[in-house]
Amino acid sequence: MTEARIPHIFVTGASRGIGAAALTALEAAGAKVCGHATEKSEKIAVGADLNKPGGGRRAWRAALGKLGGRIDVVVNNAGVYEALPLKTDEAEWLAQLKRTLRINLLASAEISRLAVLHFQEQGGGRIVNIASRAAYRGDSPDHWHYAASKGAMVAMTKTIARGYAAENILAFAICPGFTMTGMADDYLESRGGEKLLADIPLGRVAQPEEIASMIAYCALEAPASMTGAVLDANGASFVR
Numbered sequence: 001m002t003e004a005r006i007p008h009i010f011v012t013g014a015s016r017g018i019g020a021a022a023l024t025a026l027e028a029a030g031a032k033v034c035g036h037a038t039e040k041s042e043k044i045a046v047g048a049d050l051n052k053p054g055g056g057r058r059a060w061r062a063a064l065g066k067l068g069g070r071i072d073v074v075v076n077n078a079g080v081y082e083a084l085p086l087k088t089d090e091a092e093w094l095a096q097l098k099r100t101l102r103i104n105l106l107a108s109a110e111i112s113r114l115a116v117l118h119f120q121e122q123g124g125g126r127i128v129n130i131a132s133r134a135a136y137r138g139d140s141p142d143h144w145h146y147a148a149s150k151g152a153m154v155a156m157t158k159t160i161a162r163g164y165a166a167e168n169i170l171a172f173a174i175c176p177g178f179t180m181t182g183m184a185d186d187y188l189e190s191r192g193g194e195k196l197l198a199d200i201p202l203g204r205v206a207q208p209e210e211i212a213s214m215i216a217y218c219a220l221e222a223p224a225s226m227t228g229a230v231l232d233a234n235g236a237s238f239v240r
């Protein structure tokens with residue numbers, strides 16, 4: 001592959017879990033990958049807190065710099081899954097709801113907007129948004145905000161796909177069910193572990209590498225006609 005042809009990919013939330021697995025899978029597939037997290041580290045070239053105003057813009061601009069001014073694919077993966085009981089003090093409940101929406105949805109929208117504008121200039125590109133089974137099925141009573149953020153992310157993905165397909169800009173959403181990362185570990189524990197597994201016909205939660213392989217497919221191989229697709233990965237625990 002000549003340097004000009006190597007896909008340049010920006011992955012948010014790549015310090016651990018699904019994002020870290022995606023970074024590894026994409027690099028193994030030959031892409032030049034720029035990873036992001038709250039803080040920079042040895043493997044993470046871009047640090048930006050997506051909870052802060054303008055965090056998405058800062059992350060995008062830094063990634064563009066690291067990737068030599070060309071990004072072909074953006075993977076919006078960074079996200080939080082934080083319990084928010086209904087009886088939380090009202091001001092605090094609202095503040096926490098806004099935090100989840102800022103990180104999971106608004107930052108992805110901000111980055112997607114900059115990506116579409118960039119792709120329009122360079123003649124195309126791909127966006128891969130990591131949503132959740134919760135987008136379709138809903139989530140627990142402590143996670144209204146999380147389900148809302150992911151449902152909106154799916155709607156945004158479809159809108160981008162429909163709006164810019166003619167300009168060779170493709171958009172995909174992936175909806176994992178429980179995936180064995182830190183987040184899922186906490187969740188499994190808080191939900192009694194084995195009982196939750198009984199609700200998954202496959203008998204286990206997903207592995208981050210499984211979701212990473214779907215990300216790599218959408219980023220590098222999926223045919224253009226697939227744009228707007230939403231891919232499920234939940235062990236048949238929610239079949240649409």
Ligand SMILES: NC(=O)c1ccc[n+]([C@@H]2O[C@H](COP(=O)([O-])OP(=O)(O)OC[C@H]3O[C@@H](n4cnc5c(N)ncnc54)[C@H](OP(=O)(O)O)[C@@H]3O)[C@@H](O)[C@H]2O)c1
Binds near residue numbers: 038080103177179
């Ligand atoms: N695991 C599951 O069961 C599951 C199921 C469905 C969907 N998903 C979705 O898949 C994606 C990845 O989940 P995961 O389980 O792999 O998560 P994870 O292991 O908790 O990692 C989350 C990533 O997002 C980054 N992040 C969180 N808050 C941030 C902020 N304010 N600013 C910048 N970066 C931030 C983290 O960076 P730091 O290291 O700097 O904190 C980390 O790299 C999320 O969008 C999640 O909603 C996960």
